Amino acid sequence: MSIVRLRTNVNAFAQSTAQTQCPNMEGMSYLQQNLKWLFETKKTNGYQVAQKTGVVASTINRIVNSKFNDARDSTIRPIAEHFGLSVNDLKNVDLQAQEKLLAVGEAVGKLSVDACLITAVPEFFPEDAPLMNLLAPQDTIALSKPALAAITTAPPSDVRFAIALDDAMRGEIEKGELVLIDTRVRTVTVDGIYAFTYFKRPHIKRGGHEGASGGLMFTGTNPRVNNIPVETEEEMKGLNIIGQVIASFTRRRY
Secondary structure, X not given: OOHHHHHHHHHHHHHHHHEOOOOOOOOOOHHHHHHHHHHHHOOOOHXXXXXXXXXXXXXXXXXXXOOOOOOOHHHHHHHHHHOOXXXXXXXXXXXXXHHHHHHHHHHHHHHHHOEEEEEEOHHHOOOOXXXXXXXXXXXXXXXXXXXXXXXXXOOHHHEEEEEOOOOOOOOOOXXXXXXXXXXXXXXXXXOEEEEEEEOOEEEEEEEEEEOXXXXXXXXXXXXXXXXXXXXXXXXXXXXXXXXXXXXXXXOOOO
């Protein structure tokens, strides 16, 4: 789910769920609840509102203290307008809940302005490893632009994320961790950790050139096991460098 869509859902939820005439759990009508909340947040009281609106202070106090539940709209209207509200909002909307929900939407919106969305590498979400698919290949993750800039000079459009599917890089990248990949790097030019497929199977391993032959060698943190030498022309055809791993993030703590 993208941030922008989440913000839309939050705002829609606020508008659809806040409008109800049911009393709250304390038995107060929304009119009473809203006036008490407005008095508290605006640091005012019934007497001060009466002076500004012309509504008798005793009438306002009777409404707030639930002794006057059938106040006419003509009585409520000056009070509602004083707070910049409609009569319907003051009587039938949970204003406190609505403000909290809209605040969440605003915060998410601010994040989206300062964030870049990173898409997945589909090859690292194989159908035969469903337990590893805590994220789906169509998902995106959000990183703040300053955080990404501290990691790489690559533009966000060239950065992808993947999930480490095995423990080949144990000690550096743990199984299940999320990694960021600079997809501008499509060949092994320097020793580093690379995301690649070898005959369509995804791997994250350290890669480098091997000897004078110019062949490649991909190894895990234990170089004595699970090595992938790539030397012959046929082996080179089976190799697809997706990019160089530039960061990893621990996704779970125990």
